[in-house]
Amino acid sequence: MATNRTFTMIKPDAVKAGNIGNILQMITDGGFEIKAMKYTQLTDQQAKEFYAVHSERPFYGELVEFMTSGPIVAAILEKDNAVADFRTLIGATNPAEAAEGTIRKAYAKSLGENAVHGSDSDENAKIEGDFHFSAEEIVG
Secondary structure, eight states: OOSEEEEEOHHHHHHTTOOOHHHHHHHHHTTTTEEEEEEEEEHHHHHHTGGGGGSSTTTHHHHHHHSSSSSSSEEEEOOTTHHHHHHHHHHOOOOSSOOOHHHHHHHHSSSSOOEEEESSHHHHHHHHHHHHHOOOGGGO
């Protein structure tokens, strides 16, 4: 059964480019309610832990370096069918392949600097949200 929450991060490239407000507007226009949000910077250890699933991949070191290169905005979002609907809203990982009207089509620079993270499953949405937020930080 699909849950109604997902997790996202606005990545350092989009934060540095000044796109936080525009991306949040697209998220709320897409019918998502923000249940938790914080502006923070990942430490090297946090990034390694968060992306541990990719630790054997050749891009892991670059990913950790990129995700610690500047601040991020982490958020838990709520909407019916949240994970699938958010994956649709953010678009393909490669912005060249992303559909018009998606966050990555509008704000991503490249496959590596793709503006936002979105959970790929209900299970990961819960794990990722819990990684960044305590129960007291989540509204509702």
